[in-house]
Amino acid sequence: MNWIHIAVKDLKIIMREKIAWLTMILLPLVVVTVAGFALSGLFSESVPDLKLAYSYSGNAENIEPLIHGLEEIEAIQLVQTGSKEDGMKLIEKSSVTALIVIPEDFNVGNINSEFTVEFYYDVSSQSSSGILQGMVQGVVNSLNNSLVTIELLARQAEQYGANTQELLPQIVEKVRNSFHTTERIGIAVQGVGGEESNESFYQVIPGFAVMFLLFSIIGGATKLFDERQNKTLRRILIAPVKKSDVIIGKWVGMTIEGFFQAVILFLAGKLIFGLSLGDNPLRLLCFLLIAAGTAGAIGVFVASISKSLKQANGLAMLLFMLMSALGGSWWPLELTPAFMQTAGKFTFNYWAISGIKKLILFNQPLLSVGFEMVILALVGLIFLFLSFEYFKFE
Amino acid sequence: MTQNTLVEVSSLQKSYAGDPVVKGIDFNIQKGEVMGLLGPNGAGKTTTVLMLATYLAPDNGAIKIAGKSMSEPKDHNAIQRYIGYVPQEISLYGELNSIENLAFFGKLYGVKRPILEEKIDELLELVGLSEKSKQPVKQFSGGMQRRLNIALALLHNPKFVILDEPTVGIDPQSRNRIFDIVNTLRKNGVSILYITHYMEEAQSLCDRVAIMDGGKIIALDTVDKLLQMVEGRHILNVEIDGWNEAMNAELKSKYAASKAAYQNGVLSIHITDVKGVIPRLISDLYNTGLTIKKIDIKEPDLQQVFLQLTGKDLRD
Numbered sequence: 155m156n157w158i159h160i161a162v163k164d165l166k167i168i169m170r171e172k173i174a175w176l177t178m179i180l181l182p183l184v185v186v187t188v189a190g191f192a193l194s195g196l197f198s199e200s201v202p203d204l205k206l207a208y209s210y211s212g213n214a215e216n217i218e219p220l221i222h223g224l225e226e227i228e229a230i231q232l233v234q235t236g237s238k239e240d241g242m243k244l245i246e247k248s249s250v251t252a253l254i255v256i257p258e259d260f261n262v263g264n265i266n267s268e269f270t271v272e273f274y275y276d277v278s279s280q281s282s283s284g285i286l287q288g289m290v291q292g293v294v295n296s297l298n299n300s301l302v303t304i305e306l307l308a309r310q311a312e313q314y315g316a317n318t319q320e321l322l323p324q325i326v327e328k329v330r331n332s333f334h335t336t337e338r339i340g341i342a343v344q345g346v347g348g349e350e351s352n353e354s355f356y357q358v359i360p361g362f363a364v365m366f367l368l369f370s371i372i373g374g375a376t377k378l379f380d381e382r383q384n385k386t387l388r389r390i391l392i393a394p395v396k397k398s399d400v401i402i403g404k405w406v407g408m409t410i411e412g413f414f415q416a417v418i419l420f421l422a423g424k425l426i427f428g429l430s431l432g433d434n435p436l437r438l439l440c441f442l443l444i445a446a447g448t449a450g451a452i453g454v455f456v457a458s459i460s461k462s463l464k465q466a467n468g469l470a471m472l473l474f475m476l477m478s479a480l481g482g483s484w485w486p487l488e489l490t491p492a493f494m495q496t497a498g499k500f501t502f503n504y505w506a507i508s509g510i511k512k513l514i515l516f517n518q519p520l521l522s523v524g525f526e527m528v529i530l531a532l533v534g535l536i537f538l539f540l541s542f543e544y545f546k547f548e
Numbered sequence: 549m550t551q552n553t554l555v556e557v558s559s560l561q562k563s564y565a566g567d568p569v570v571k572g573i574d575f576n577i578q579k580g581e582v583m584g585l586l587g588p589n590g591a592g593k594t595t596t597v598l599m600l601a602t603y604l605a606p607d608n609g610a611i612k613i614a615g616k617s618m619s620e621p622k623d624h625n626a627i628q629r630y631i632g633y634v635p636q637e638i639s640l641y642g643e644l645n646s647i648e649n650l651a652f653f654g655k656l657y658g659v660k661r662p663i664l665e666e667k668i669d670e671l672l673e674l675v676g677l678s679e680k681s682k683q684p685v686k687q688f689s690g691g692m693q694r695r696l697n698i699a700l701a702l703l704h705n706p707k708f709v710i711l712d713e714p715t716v717g718i719d720p721q722s723r724n725r726i727f728d729i730v731n732t733l734r735k736n737g738v739s740i741l742y743i744t745h746y747m748e749e750a751q752s753l754c755d756r757v758a759i760m761d762g763g764k765i766i767a768l769d770t771v772d773k774l775l776q777m778v779e780g781r782h783i784l785n786v787e788i789d790g791w792n793e794a795m796n797a798e799l800k801s802k803y804a805a806s807k808a809a810y811q812n813g814v815l816s817i818h819i820t821d822v823k824g825v826i827p828r829l830i831s832d833l834y835n836t837g838l839t840i841k842k843i844d845i846k847e848p849d850l851q852q853v854f855l856q857l858t859g860k861d862l863r864d
Contacts (some may be wrong), residue, residue, distance in 0.1 A: 159655045163648075170643035195566065385639040389700070392601045393656040394628040425723070 156395045159411070160403025164377065167508040168411055177373070178411065182366055182419035189358045190427035203231035204286050207241040210234075216261040218301070223293035230289060235449060238272075245276050252276065252286045262297060264543075359429060360510035361483035363419045363442070364503045367449040368413040368474045374408040374453035375466035383463075401541050408450035409443075416442045432513045437520040441513060444527050446507040448534035452502065455537040459547040479499040505529045554579045554739045555600070555708055560609035562595050571763035572609065577708070582740040583728060586747070586756030586850060588860070592763040593743055594636075597712055600741065601633040614707055616669045629657060632706030636743075638693045638714040639700075642686030644676055646677050646696055649685060650703060657704035664703070671699040674732065691722025698729060709733060712743045727753060747850040757850065761858050774853045781848035782822040785843040786815045788833060803829065 168174045206224065224230055233250055235241040241253035255272040273290060275283035275420050297396050307325050308318050381387040388401060420438065423429030452473065461465035478484055480494065481503020487495050498504045509526035512518045555577040562570040567707055570592045577583045587593050598604040600611060602618060613630050616623035640649050647668055654664045672678045677688075677693035685693060694714060701709060710731070715723045731755055733740060750757050751771050758768040767774055775781060791810045799808045799817060803825045807818040819825050822845055833840055855861060 156656055160651060161642070163652045166648065167643045270805055278725070385635050385637040386641065388603060389633070389635060389639045389653070390656060392603050392628065392633045393653065394625045394658070395656050 156399040157403035160390070160395075160400060161406035164404065164407030165410060167377075168407075169468060174373075177369065178415050179418055182362075182415050183422050184363050185366075186359065186419050186422040187364065187426060189355065190423065190429075200499075204229055204252075204282055204289075205231045205233055205235045206286055206290070207235045207244050207250040207253040208256060209236070209238050209241050209253065210256040210258070210260070211237075212258040212260060217256055219262045219297060220256065220260075220293060223296060224290065227289050227293075230286070235389075242274060243511050245274060248276060248278075250276075251279055251282045251316075252290075254290060262301065355427065355429070356511070356515055359419070360507045360514070361478075361503070363416045363510065364445065364481070364506040365474075365478050365483045366415045366419060367442075367446050367506065368452075368502065369412070369415065373411065374404065374450065375457040375460065375470050376463065377406060378454075378457040379460075379463040379466060397545065400544060401538070401545055403452045403457075404457075405447075405454045405538060405541075406454045409447045412449050413443050413446035415525065416446060430514050430517070432517045438510065438513050440520060441509050441523055441527065444530050444534075445502075445509070448502055448506075448530040448537070451534040451537035451541070454541045455544075458541040461546065477503045482507050502530070502533065505533075552578045554581075554614055555741075556610070556612040557600070560596065560599060560611065561607045562592075562599060562604065564595075564603070564605055569763055570599070570606075573760075573763075574763045575758055575765060575768055577739045577741060579707075579739055579754065580734055580737045582734055582742055582754045584750035584757035585741060585743045585760060586745075586757055586854070588752055591760040593760055593848070594712070596760070597633075597710055597741070597743060601631055601710055602628050603633075622714050629704055630707045632704070632709040633699035634698050634701045634709065634711045634714055636716065638690075638697050640685045640693060640696060643684055645684055646672060646681045646699075649696065650700060653700045654703040659704055664804035667703055667705075671702055674702075674729060675699045689719070689722075691718040691725075694718050695722060695725060695729075698726065702733075706738065708739045708741070710741045710743075713745065714742075715744070715746065715749060750850060752783070759850070759854055759857065761854075766857050767853065771850070774850060775848045777854055778848045778852045781820050781852075783846040783848075784817045784819060784822065784825065784845065785841075785842075785844040786829070786833070787813055788815055789813070789836070789839045789841070791815055802832075 167270060168178070208221070211434075224232055233244070235253070238253070238255045241250070241255070244250045245253055246263050252273060252275040255274070257269050257271070259267065260269045260271075261267070271290070271294060273287055275287065277283075304322075304325055308322055309324075311321050314319050378387075381390075382422065387400070391397070420429065420431060420442075424431055442519070453470070456470045456473065457466055460469055481487075481496045481501030482498055483503045487498050487504070490498070505526045509523040509530075512526075513520075516522075550782060553576045555575075557576070557695050558574045560570055560573045561568065573592075573596065575583070585593055585596070595604065602624065606618075611618040613627050616627050616630075618624065618627055623653075641652070644652070650668045650671065651664060653666065659667060669678070672681050675698060677692060677696060677699070680688065680692065685696060688696070691749055697713070698714060714726055720811075727749075730742065731741060742750070754771065756768065757769050757774060758765045759774070760766070767777070789815075793810060796810065797809045799815075803817060803819055804821070805817045805819050807816070809816050817825075817829075826843070826845075830840065830843075851861070
C-alpha cells in the first residue's frame, strides 16, 4: 500500500506550491468567470445593438415599409447616411457593422419594377454582419411577399372588370397596413433537456473542464521528471517499494489534482453564474472522477515513455492541443466537418464532454453516461498498463 | 570471511552497453566497520554502490548482506531493509519540512507510529535539526540539507549504511557533525561504506580503505598499511640558498631517498626514516655553507598511495 504514501506526499507537495495553487484554483476560476461574463447571458441587457447604416436619396415615403420593418427589430440600430461613400467610411471606422444602399427609384407601390438593395459589411466582424444580413433579408422577404400579394389582388380585380389603376393605391395601402400589424403565423419556442440555459456557456464549460483535466498530463510529467532529476525517485526505489506502487501513487496524485480542478471550475460556474449541475451533483462528481482518472493515466504514460523533461512537455502539449481541438473543447463539434467529428471520437475530450453534457444539460441519470464511463475507464486502463510496461525509472 | 562479516561482495561485474564498468571486485565489510571507497571519476564507484543498494542488478557475481543473497528474490525485501542509502545528490522534497520528509521515507520502510515519531525525534536530534523541524527543507542551508539527507537513510535502523560523498560542498560545522554521526553509527555496530573524494576524511574516519580504478579494486587495507606502501613516505621540503644540482645524486644515496629534486629554492627529498635523517641533513647542509631558511615535513597520504599504484592523480 505504499502507493497511498506516494500519492499523499505528491498532494502535500502540490498544496505547498504557490504556482500549483494558481493553476489548480485560480486558473479555472478565472476561465469560468471570463466565459461566464462573455457567454452566460447574465448581462444580456447591456449587449450593444448592431448598427446598420442606410443611404437613400429618394422620397422617404417610398422606403417607409422597409425602414419601418428594420426599426421593428430591437437589435438593430439604424443610422442614416448622406451617401453610399459616407456609409462606407462609417464601416471603415467600425462605427457601423453594415450598410444598405437603397436604389433611388425604390417604391413598394411600384409592382412592375425590380429593385436591388446593396448590402456592404465589415469583413472583420463577419458573425455580426451575418446576423444583420439575415435580419435585412427577413424584412426584404416580407416586402417581396407583400408585393406578390398586391400583384395577385390587382390581377383578380382586373378579371372582375375593375379599374386597376384606381384600385391599386387602395390595395397597396391595405397591404402596407397589414404588413405592419398582422402576424398570422408565429413560432412557439421550447427548450428540451433540463433547465433553460445559454447554449454557448453550457458548451464552453464542459469543454474547459475537460481541458483542465488534461492539464494534469503536463503537470504530472513535469513532477515525475523533477523526481528523476533530484534522485528522490531512485531513493524511493531503493526502499522496499514495488515499481507498480510508484506508478499507481503518481497516477492517484494526478487524478485527485485534476478532479479537484474540474470540481472548482463547476462549483464556480454554479455559484457565480448559476450553472446547472443536474438534479444530483453526485452523478457529475462520479463522472468527473472517472474522467480525471483517465487523464491521469495519460499523464503517467507520457512521463513513462519520455526520455527528457523537454520531450515529456512537448508530447503532453501536443496531446493536450490535439485532443482539445478535435474533441470539442474549443468549439462545438457540430460545426466541424464530418471527418473531424469522426476523428473527435478517438479523443478523451469527446467522451468526457459528451458525458458531462448529458448530466448537466439533459439532467440524465448516471446510467445514461455508462457507455462514456466504460470507454474512459478502458482508455485509462490501457494507458496505465502501457505505463507499467514502458516506465523509465532513470 | 568471519562470523562478524556483514557485507560480502564477490566477483561483482557490471557493464553498460557492452562496456565493462565494474570488472569483478571482491570485498567484505565487518559489523561496525567503516570502509572507505576511493577512486577517481569513472572508476566504477557509483555503479558498485548502486548494486550494493539493490538499485542495479549485477551482471555477474554475488552480494550477500547479513547472510542473505541479493540474487534471491525472496530475500530482496529483507536486504532492502538492512540498507540505508545516502545518495550523493540531496534527494529531499524541498516543499516538505524535515518531519514530513522523514515520515514519508519511514512509512516506505514500514516503520509504524509511534515508533516512527520517536525515531524522527531521535534522528533530528542526531543531525542537529530539531529546532528547524517544521521549516520547509528548501529554506535549509546546503549543510543542513546534507544532514537531513543522511537522517532519511537511518529511519529503519539499517545494519549497513552507504554514504556516497556525504560532505560535498558543505561548511566545516556540518562536516564535523557528519563525522560525529558516522562515529555514532560505528559505535552502534552499523557497518558503513563511505565513498569520498577527500583523502583526509577517508584517513581519519575509515578502518579500511578500498581504492578503485578502472572498475577494479587495486588496493584494500587499513590506512596505515596502505600508507606503508608509499616509497619514501615522507617528503622533506627544505628551503635553502645556493644549491648545486650535482648534489642530488649524492643526497639520494646518502639518505636512502627515493627521490631528490631542487626547484624554486626548495629541496624536496622523499625519505622513509624522517627522524634519523633530519639531524644529519641539517648538519651536512650547515657544513657545506648553505643557509637553511625553512624545513617542512609532509606526511604521506592516500593521494600518494594512489599516485604510486596508478601513476596518476586521484582527482584526474
